[in-house]
Amino acid sequence: MKGVEVYVEGITKKYGSTTALDGVTLRIPPSEITTLLGPSGCGKTTLLKIIAGLEPPTKGRVYFDGRDVTNLAPEKRNIGFVFQDLALFPHLNVFENVAFGLRVRRVPEAEVKKRVYWALDLVGLDPSEFARRRIHELSGGQQQRVAIARALVIEPAVLLLDEPFAHLDYKIKQRLLLQLKRIQRETGATVVYVTHDQNEAMAVSHKIAVMNNGKILQVGSPEEVYEKPNSSFVASFFGEANVLPGEGGFIVIRPERVLINPDRADTVYDAYIEDVVFQGPLLHIEARVNGKIIKIIKPRNGMVVKPGDKVRIGWLQKDVRVVPE
Amino acid sequence: MKLLKYYTYALIAMLYIPIIVMILYSFDNSKYFGEWNGFTLRWYEQLLHDTQAWSALKNSMVVAVLSAVISTAIAIPAALMARDREKDIVSLMIYPPVIIPEITEAVALMLLLIYLGFPLGLVSVLIGHTAFNIAYAYIALSPVGGTGARLAVAARTLGADRFTAFLKVTIPVSMPGIIAALGLTFMMSFTDFIKTLFTKGPGFDTLPILVWNRARRPGLTPYTSQPAIAALATTLILISIAIALAYTLYEVRRSEKQGEL
Amino acid sequence: MKISTIILPLVIFLALFFYAPFIILGYQSFQGLGGEFTLDNYLALVRDPTYLHVILYSIVIAVETTVITLLLAYPASYYVARIASGQEKIILLALLLTPFWIDVLLRSIAIKTIIYTIGLREGYTAMMIGMVYEYLPIMFLPIYASMSRISRSAIDAARVFGANTWDLIRRVIVPMTLPGIVAGSLLVLLMSMTEFVIPSLLGGTQGFTIGSLIYYLFLSGGLWGVGAALTMIVTVMLMVFAFIIAKRTGDITAW
Structure with a gap:
């Protein structure tokens, strides 16, 4: 056929x-x-x-x-x-x-x-x-x-x-x-x-x-x-995404690309850990930055964070995607 | 598809053409169907002075109202308060009255009444109508039965005794069903012919019986000329349609309200 | 089994005025002219060719009525259930339901006016027109109901998989409306078999059916025994018939 x-x-x-x-x-x-x-x-x-x-x-x-x-x-x-x-x-x-x-x-x-x-x-x-x-x-x-x-x-x-x-x-x-x-x-x-x-x-x-x-x-x-989602809608509908206002529209960063206490990052913020949820081998973490929630997904092994922890989060510029809307 | 549409419209038109033609003939200044001798109202004027027709109308109304009230009253506790096992018994008992041909149950009841020496007349007709109307009242009530029973249980957990719960909760909640049952049973009784024919005895005529008697022996007196019968039948049809329309409108309004909830 | 007071009025009324009469009817059917037990009333129905003829004649009329109303109602029920929509559908349904509220007696008289207008008189044709007219809406309703239950995607599926209109009707629509066809046909067959008013008013000399025979035996002829036997046979036959078909349609609708 x-x-x-x-x-x-x-x-x-x-x-x-x-x-x-x-x-x-x-x-x-x-x-x-x-x-x-x-x-x-x-x-x-x-x-x-x-x-x-x-x-x-x-x-x-x-x-x-x-x-x-x-x-x-x-x-x-x-x-x-x-x-x-x-x-x-x-x-x-x-x-x-x-x-x-x-x-x-x-x-x-x-x-x-x-x-x-x-x-x-x-x-x-x-x-x-x-x-x-x-x-x-x-x-x-x-x-x-x-x-x-x-x-x-x-x-x-x-x-x-x-x-x-x-x-x-x-x-x-x-x-x-x-x-x-x-x-x-x-x-x-x-x-x-x-x-x-x-x-x-x-x-x-x-x-x-x-x-x-x-x-x-x-x-x-x-x-x-x-x-490479071409819009915030695609980014959020297909997979999980953090969509933040940025230059020329919005920036999209996938939760697994967000780094916690990075040695090297292009962008770094101070954050509070709000919530940590175990999902099998993965941890779903919610961190608060300037009143905004950032979703983070990390493998469970070696990661020790708990709600209330004060951390630095950040990401590499190559992992960020800028979308017009 | 177009063809199917025209076919359906034509078929439905066929259901109404005879009735329209009959209504036309009721204004016909002639003595027989099939010839048109000009417009007249005389058959309706004659009907106004027709003492037999008035007395038949009175009989029909009395039987229909009483039968509707009695059959609904008997069906209410069974439909609204009975437990499941009791409802099984009731369902079993009301099934035959709906499916058995009316003529056989009419004959059977007539025999019983004669065996008992029961005088045939208003009361015997009333009993006959009520026997089949109970089934229809029960069927009309059953859709509201469940809700009424559930809310009555709720009322009793709040401290109402069984009777109070029935009176203050079940009955008001079931009002739409009760009105539907009254409407349906009234119509069944008002238009009934066969059961009345066998249980009425001589001298007690309802409107359908009067129509039957006159239609069977057409043309002998002014009252039995064909246009006069058409006028009587038209009057009856208009009454039927008026009640049916009121009933339908009520049902539509009711379902619209339920739709909003 | 204990029966509670709540359903007692209903049970007593129906027992007294619906079920007891049939016991009396059964008793009467075995009564001879002198009050002795006999089977003659039943035997008379089979032996006397007049009775037998009337019974067979009524069955023929009922079967004809069933077939004609089925053929007429089926395409219309397809149109109303599956093609008409919104306002049109509501109006068509209302028009089809309204005749239920007008008694057969009045509608027979209406048919009579039509019969006379087209130059016919009372007779077999007039009676059959009246029967079809009376039973068409009754045939329509159950078929319409089962037609409405066919899902849109079942018809889409048939089309997509290559069914032309004829395949669609033969392989999908007719089999899926079979419960409605059976129920409608049964209703019309059972009801028309004992129809009394239409044959009496429109049948003329051809209008002597089971209904007329029962009427005659009881109200004019005074042959209560034979009348009771005939009524018993009709009742039992119809109950058995209704029971069997109810079970069969139950099977068919158990999808």
Whole structure:
């Protein structure tokens, strides 16, 4: 399977007087996982639905491998979609749910069986055990996998996932994210993944597009976006950040780059330790400088600070990023 | 999709065309449906002096009001105060009155009354209506039942005895449901025909019975000419719709208020 | 089991005036003309071709009413539940619900005016028009309810995975509204089978159904024994039917 390149150009979507998307242009590379990351209401799900053809854009075009598909019906786009509420068909068993896209494509019975079993295997559900089960007999995580298998079985040009793991608990979520990466590697599909959870985005993406208020603020690899945020919003939404007013706008300094009692630093302040929280191997420290709280994250080994301590904190100029807003 | 829209509109229009046509015929200066001889109000004037119709209206009102009050009063304690296990018994008992065809329960009740030597008339009709109305009152009350019961428990922890809690908390809190139950049971009784037909005995006529009697033997007297029947039916429909509208408006206002809370 | 005083009025009233009558009815159905125990009343219903004919005829009318109202109501329920929105939906629903408040007797007279206007008279066609008219809203409601319960994304999913309109209807919408179809059909079938007013007012010579037969046996013919037997059969049959379907729909809705 070879994924297509998706290109959305100048997409605007209005519902009455509210603007859900405001002139969004984005190139989604083939055979990679691209994440649309943003708070709820930022327009990420709307963009996904426009790519799928479930919503028409008010303005703008959608291209698959350079072909204009803006006016193509969703059923003709060859898309795999995993819905937020999964949207599994309650009247069909696991096998028939997965087979749905093949049945409506009039795929011969023997081929249907082969491919459904392949898809179930791919998501780690044993076909001999699960094929005949009813949907309501499955756990949340198993239902997720059926939804993914249903989307994969048609060998889609693009696989779209709308917050598919939002309602699962942490451990199952981690396992499914790893599985999704593996499936993407094995199938080479183009994947667009929508989430509001930065940890999911970091874990799964080749490329992240951070969205807010109907606009794409920054696109890049997780490392790029983390190291070089182009705005205070991106800095705070993707990872933790201290955002301080400075020359030419704001300066952004990541908590793990803040030094305590440094031998050498470009900027140094006197500070009080307000709070110290243990988070596994890390210490989350809050220090007060001139009435402002600075977040600091340090490995636990060797670090001895407690609330009330008077310390000096500082950072190196190379770790500071200046953003205009 | 457009086609589906027109189809739906046409289908709904079909539900109303007969009623509109009937209303038109009630102003028809002719003796039969299907011919139009000019506009007249005489069928309505005749209705004003129709002593049978007035007496039937009085009977209908008496039965409907009494049946609504009695059935709601009987359903209130069961719907608002009963414990879960008791509610199971009640649910089991009110299910058949809702699903069994009315004609069979009418026949059965008639037989019982005749066996007992019970005189057929106002009281027997009232009993018949109340028997099915209890179920409807209970159903209309059940949505408010839970809240009333929970708040009554709260009142009792504050020192109110069971009776005071019921009177001062459960009843006021459940008022919307009680009014809904009264409205619904009044309508069921006011428009009921079949149960009345079997339990009324000779000489006691409600409005639906009067309509039936006249519609069965059309054209023999001025009162039974087809436009005259249309006029009587139109009057009844207007009463029904007026009550239904009041009831619906009340329900809408109530749900809007709950929406605000 | 101890029954508390709170539900006692309700229990006594229904026991006395709803359940006791059916015991009397059952008793009556086994009474011969001289007051002896007999099965003749039941046997008469099967042996006498007149009775049997009326029963089968009523079932035919009920099945026809069910099929026609189902076919008419289904597309409209899809439109109201899934396409109409906001103000339009509220108005359409109100218009569909209002007929419930107008008694079948009055609506039969209204149908009569239409029948006469288009040049028809009382008879089979007139009666079927009346039946469909009466039972259409009853068929509509449960289907509408199950249609509304289909999630938007289930339909989106079907589209995305390649279903055209026909696939969508056949593989998703109809199976997912099956509980509504079953419930609506059952309601209409059971209620129309004993319909009395419409056949009497609109059926003319073709209007003799189970309802009319019960009326005739009790109020005109004085054949109480046979009437009671017929009523018992109808009641028991409908209760069993309703019970089975309630269990089946329970299974279907257990998704």
